[in-house]
Amino acid sequence: MAERVLAGYLREKGLKQSSKRDKVLDVFLKTRDHLSTEDLHGLVKQNDPSIGYTTVYRTLKLLAQCGLAFEVDFQDGVVRYEHSLNRRTHHHMVCTSCGDSVEFFASELDNVQRRIGKEFHFQPSRHTFQILGTCEACFKKNQSAT
Numbered sequence: 001m002a003e004r005v006l007a008g009y010l011r012e013k014g015l016k017q018s019s020k021r022d023k024v025l026d027v028f029l030k031t032r033d034h035l036s037t038e039d040l041h042g043l044v045k046q047n048d049p050s051i052g053y054t055t056v057y058r059t060l061k062l063l064a065q066c067g068l069a070f071e072v073d074f075q076d077g078v079v080r081y082e083h084s085l086n087r088r089t090h091h092h093m094v095c096t097s098c099g100d101s102v103e104f105f106a107s108e109l110d111n112v113q114r115r116i117g118k119e120f121h122f123q124p125s126r127h128t129f130q131i132l133g134t135c136e137a138c139f140k141k142n143q144s145a146t
Contacts (some may be wrong), residue, residue, distance in 0.1 A: 009066035
């Protein structure tokens, strides 16, 4: 299904489909991690060393544009991506000390999205929600340092 979505998007934009883009997509969809371009490039190179960083970077941008990936910003200056295929809406808690993240589900937020959309005559397609703070390990480490 993802291959058809990407192929349709590329056709619509007058861009060529390539085996390298297909390999990047395949590797990307096999992980559930939040991947930076560098992370994904490392994984892709294990399968095909001929695929360069620029191909991975551009393919990730295309995947985000066609809705197969979402950018995730953990407030650390690194753009990460996660795929959206067959994934429930989820949210993140991000430790601002170590950068670790935890995904969580909260259907209450989906209800808030619908209610606010209805109130403002807006058709929401998705939302993002992050809680920034300190994880338990960092909190304990900071407590013992004082």
